[in-house]
Amino acid sequence: MSIRRLRSLSVPLAIAASASLVAACSSSGSASGSSNATFTTIGYTTVITPGAPMNPFNATNNVFPTFDAMQLGWNAGNSANPNQELPGLASSWSLSSSGTSLTVHLQPGAKWSNGKPVTATDVVDSAAIWFCQGAAQVYNLGSVTADNSSTVTLTEAAGAHNNLFETVLGGASGAATQWIVPSSEYGSLLPSSIWSTIKASEGTGSAATAATATLTDLAKKIDAFAPKTDISAGPFYIKRLNNSQALLVKNPDFFAAGKIHVGTVIMEHQSSTQQIVSYLDAGTLDAAPYTAMATNVYKQVVAAGNTAVRMPSLVASALTFDEQVAPYNNVAVRQALAYVINRTAVQKVGEPTSGAPSTTITGAVSSALPDYLTSAQQASLNPYSPDTAKATSLLKGAGLTLKSGQWYLPNGKPWTITLPVPQGFADWQSASSVIKSELTSFGIPTTVTGGPAWTSYQPNLFTGKYPVGWWLIALGPGAYDTFARIYGTYDGYIPAGATVNRYSAGNAAADNFLNTPNTVTVPGLGSVNPGQLTFQLSQLNLNTATGLSQQKAIAAKVIQAVNYEVPVIQLWDYIDVQFVNSKRFTGWPTNDAIVGQDPGVWMADGYVRAK
Amino acid sequence: MRLARLLAAKAVSGLVMIWVVASAMFFLVLDMPGNPAQAREAQDILHGMTPAQAQRETAAMFGFVPKTPLADQYGHYLWQLLHFNLGVSIAQEGTPVAHIVASAFPWTVILALSGILISFLIGVCLGVLAAVRRNTRLGDAVTLGGAIVNGIPVFVIAILLFYLFTTIWALFPQGGNVSITYTPGFNAGYIGSLVTHAVLPVTAYVLAILGAWVLTTKASVISVLGDDFILAAELRGLRPLTVARYITRNAMLPLFTILAIALGLLFGGSIFIEDVFNYPGLGQLMISSIATKDYPVLDGAFLLIIVAVIAANRLADLTYPLIDPRIRRS
Numbered sequence: 013m014s015i016r017r018l019r020s021l022s023v024p025l026a027i028a029a030s031a032s033l034v035a036a037c038s039s040s041g042s043a044s045g046s047s048n049a050t051f052t053t054i055g056y057t058t059v060i061t062p063g064a065p066m067n068p069f070n071a072t073n074n075v076f077p078t079f080d081a082m083q084l085g086w087n088a089g090n091s092a093n094p095n096q097e098l099p100g101l102a103s104s105w106s107l108s109s110s111g112t113s114l115t116v117h118l119q120p121g122a123k124w125s126n127g128k129p130v131t132a133t134d135v136v137d138s139a140a141i142w143f144c145q146g147a148a149q150v151y152n153l154g155s156v157t158a159d160n161s162s163t164v165t166l167t168e169a170a171g172a173h174n175n176l177f178e179t180v181l182g183g184a185s186g187a188a189t190q191w192i193v194p195s196s197e198y199g200s201l202l203p204s205s206i207w208s209t210i211k212a213s214e215g216t217g218s219a220a221t222a223a224t225a226t227l228t229d230l231a232k233k234i235d236a237f238a239p240k241t242d243i244s245a246g247p248f249y250i251k252r253l254n255n256s257q258a259l260l261v262k263n264p265d266f267f268a269a270g271k272i273h274v275g276t277v278i279m280e281h282q283s284s285t286q287q288i289v290s291y292l293d294a295g296t297l298d299a300a301p302y303t304a305m306a307t308n309v310y311k312q313v314v315a316a317g318n319t320a321v322r323m324p325s326l327v328a329s330a331l332t333f334d335e336q337v338a339p340y341n342n343v344a345v346r347q348a349l350a351y352v353i354n355r356t357a358v359q360k361v362g363e364p365t366s367g368a369p370s371t372t373i374t375g376a377v378s379s380a381l382p383d384y385l386t387s388a389q390q391a392s393l394n395p396y397s398p399d400t401a402k403a404t405s406l407l408k409g410a411g412l413t414l415k416s417g418q419w420y421l422p423n424g425k426p427w428t429i430t431l432p433v434p435q436g437f438a439d440w441q442s443a444s445s446v447i448k449s450e451l452t453s454f455g456i457p458t459t460v461t462g463g464p465a466w467t468s469y470q471p472n473l474f475t476g477k478y479p480v481g482w483w484l485i486a487l488g489p490g491a492y493d494t495f496a497r498i499y500g501t502y503d504g505y506i507p508a509g510a511t512v513n514r515y516s517a518g519n520a521a522a523d524n525f526l527n528t529p530n531t532v533t534v535p536g537l538g539s540v541n542p543g544q545l546t547f548q549l550s551q552l553n554l555n556t557a558t559g560l561s562q563q564k565a566i567a568a569k570v571i572q573a574v575n576y577e578v579p580v581i582q583l584w585d586y587i588d589v590q591f592v593n594s595k596r597f598t599g600w601p602t603n604d605a606i607v608g609q610d611p612g613v614w615m616a617d618g619y620v621r622a623k
Numbered sequence: 624m625r626l627a628r629l630l631a632a633k634a635v636s637g638l639v640m641i642w643v644v645a646s647a648m649f650f651l652v653l654d655m656p657g658n659p660a661q662a663r664e665a666q667d668i669l670h671g672m673t674p675a676q677a678q679r680e681t682a683a684m685f686g687f688v689p690k691t692p693l694a695d696q697y698g699h700y701l702w703q704l705l706h707f708n709l710g711v712s713i714a715q716e717g718t719p720v721a722h723i724v725a726s727a728f729p730w731t732v733i734l735a736l737s738g739i740l741i742s743f744l745i746g747v748c749l750g751v752l753a754a755v756r757r758n759t760r761l762g763d764a765v766t767l768g769g770a771i772v773n774g775i776p777v778f779v780i781a782i783l784l785f786y787l788f789t790t791i792w793a794l795f796p797q798g799g800n801v802s803i804t805y806t807p808g809f810n811a812g813y814i815g816s817l818v819t820h821a822v823l824p825v826t827a828y829v830l831a832i833l834g835a836w837v838l839t840t841k842a843s844v845i846s847v848l849g850d851d852f853i854l855a856a857e858l859r860g861l862r863p864l865t866v867a868r869y870i871t872r873n874a875m876l877p878l879f880t881i882l883a884i885a886l887g888l889l890f891g892g893s894i895f896i897e898d899v900f901n902y903p904g905l906g907q908l909m910i911s912s913i914a915t916k917d918y919p920v921l922d923g924a925f926l927l928i929i930v931a932v933i934a935a936n937r938l939a940d941l942t943y944p945l946i947d948p949r950i951r952r953s
Contacts, residue, residue: 072915254799255726256901259804293790294793
């Protein structure tokens with residue numbers, strides 16, 4: 013073959029070689045229909061961070077909850093029973109009659125991925141780390157002791173009362189922090205006197221202060237610990253990790269290994285919503301968590317073969333009012349605004365894919381209302397359907413006047429509203445434009461301003477800089493947590509043991525920016541103190557039918573108070589929209605409690621099979 | 624002696640520039656609102672904890688609040704810099720910033736240098752073609768193409784490449800630097816995966832400055848072609864290769880200036896390119912450290928880029944006398 017002929021073939025040969033290289037270097041496909049299949053997703057709560065340790069206690073870590081990082085349980089997110097936990101490394105548990113101690117039995121046959129059994133010692137040492145992190149104190153945990161090699165007892169701190177004590181097993185919904193780690197790896201980080209130090213920190217005085225400082229120092233040491241390999245008690249363990257992907261392989265020693273039908277999991281790195289959308293568009297992901305997106309992007313993602321899995325999320329968006337500032341101190345004015353703002357129109361623009369307009373103003377998401385109210389009670393609530401005539405009547409009754417299409421306050425000044433929006437909240441930004449349009453058309457000129465990031469927006473709200481602002485409410489599943497977003501610390505109510513103290517605006521002890529009256533008179537209900545009622549929700553024994561019944565009765569009163577008083581205008585309830593792709597896998601869970609967990613829990617329950 | 628004085632002057636001025644920029648960065652970054660502890664606290668509150676509970680947890684996790692006076696913080700910062708200590712990451716507690724930045728730096732350098740080299744080679748060839756064939760359709764087409772590409776912002780180039788070749792046609796991986804399914808090491812699969820993952824980001828780097836090379840080379844070559852010494856060389860009957868060498872040596876001089884500037888542009892463009900392609904270099908590191916308010920890592924990454932750009936510029940300054948005898952003699 014002549015050199016000239018070789019030269020003429022060089023380009024086609026190069027292209028062919030490159031194509032072969034590209035084909036060879038493509039991600040390996042998954043073996044269909046087999047339990048060795050490769051499942052691709054992104055970290056639901058973990059963003060792969062180069063150099064971060066495989067240590068769940070580090071703020072920036074490379075572990076994947078439910079896959080290789082395990083808790084004793086997983087919170088079911090049930091607003092009717094917020095103590096409901098799904099089994100994790102704990103197979104069963106029982107609460108004492110006093111509600112102050114929890115006896116937990118570990119899963120029979122639970123082992124770490126190095127073959128060693130998961131024992132009570134692992135739980136006790138892990139719990140000691142929770143105290144260092146401040147996570148145990150959140151649940152009023154006092155001590156953890158091993159009864160035998162597979163049973164532990166978790167005891168509440170002396171004098172404490174936490175009616176959500178069972179949630180120590182799996183954390184409050186969305187805030188998993190109660191990791192179980194191997195004592196063989198982490199035990200050496202703890203001094204032998206750790207439990208004495210923990211006990212001392214629960215006391216008072218200088219000894220307690222010193223003990224707390226010791227725990228804080230220990231926490232830093234534990235945070236920085238970087239295990240060389242991933243030792244997991246979960247369905248998978250990390251085989252290797254690079255800056256953009258993590259490869260997890262099935263843990264043959266997992267206690268329910270027989271239920272796992274996936275051999276390998278690839279976690280893709282994601283640093284932005286756009287990246288997740290790109291993965292979804294390309295059909296790369298078998299499952300993806302909630303990702304905010306516009307309607308056209310949602311349609312594009314669905315057209316690419318992904319199926320949306322929608323379930324209620326226990327959070328809602330709302331406008332807030334500082335009731336120290338006129339005219340927001342007048343219930344008629346707040347009610348009028350509720351009649352002017354069309355929640356459906358606002359949600360349609362603000363959160364079209366991951367929201368549903370709140371059916372009315374209650375302080376709880378609409379899907380949770382049946383847990384607190386009877387049908388008759390729900391029907392009796394004021395829906396605040398758009399009605400400008402009613403709004404006009406209310407405002408005139410409150411002493412405001414309308415001249416040439418502009419509303420004037422009783423003091424003669426024109427009524428204008430400034431609505432600041434925190435940076436990065438695109439849905440609130442869009443929704444604000446609709447609210448501005450509706451209010452301005454009604455005669456209340458409204459300006460939308462760009463506020464700082466959420467971490468700075470909140471202090472501004474708390475210090476009264478924004479008479480009208482944006483807020484997230486209805487953060488369940490517990491009834492107290494739900495309504496405390498209105499009648500808790502943000503209204504000056506701070507629990508102190510068995511009582512609650514009320515702090516006025518400006519007091520550093522609380523972040524009171526709502527400033528609602530102590531008592532309100534609600535038609536059909538009489539005079540009630542919503543703050544006290546909300547606090548009472550935290551004192552009930554929710555492990556008994558009586559307690560749950562009392563919760564329902566108290567919550568009903570709080571809801572009726574919110575509905576009448578309108579301390580906030582609830583706009584839309586968020587909907588958790590996850591995506592699954594059935595191109596390679598099937599057998600997706602349908603039970604809301606399971607769907608609401610990360611896919612590791614799905615797989616541990618036998619869901620998710622390769623096609 | 625004069626050369627030594629020149630070298631020393633360049634080195635000192637470079638160090639002064641680094642100090643000025645490092646100081647400016649320190650104060651600018653501190654002016655950013657919020658800190659990662661606040662971000663973590665806000666997240667915990669959003670998940671149902673009371674503010675007191677969230678504060679306890681974040682204080683235990685991050686263990687700090689920067690409460691020392693600003694002057695002390697600045698002095699400490701400079702002292703650490705002198706000892707090449709970039710501090711410890713806030714978000715990845717306990718991890719030295721130097722370690723984090725050092726792991727990201729090679730990925731940016733490899734891509735950026737590859738991009739410069741490839742765009743230089745292609746751009747110079749096209750620029751020469753455009754100059755030699757000026758006033759022809761081919762020359763005009765090359766010039767127009769260079770001008771168009773030069774006008775497209777780097778983030779647009781990156782997004783277009785990503786969309787076309789990973790989503791529409793799915794010819795290349797969607798992101799990352801290597802597929803996790805290959806065992807790291809000197810094996811065909813791993814090396815091939817590295818190359819495949821680098822193709823699109825490098826192409827973005829290439830296209831980002833290709834237009835500049837084409838247009839600058841064309842202008843430079845045209846300018847040299849019109850010089851008398853080239854005409855004299857042709858009239859003396861020198862071989863075409865020799866004439867070409869004369870043209871090249873003189874036309875290349877302005878390109879060295881652009882080479883140093885190009886490095887700065889590409890490092891700046893790395894933020895967009897690495898974000899789009901999820902490439903774990905300094906650009907992506909800066910974005911993530913901004914999101915987590917990780918001041919030390921942000922400072923460290925910025926500083927490394929600035930040092931690299933200043934060093935490259937100084938190198939270009941020092942190399943110029945070597946390639947241009949007129950500068951050397953003056």
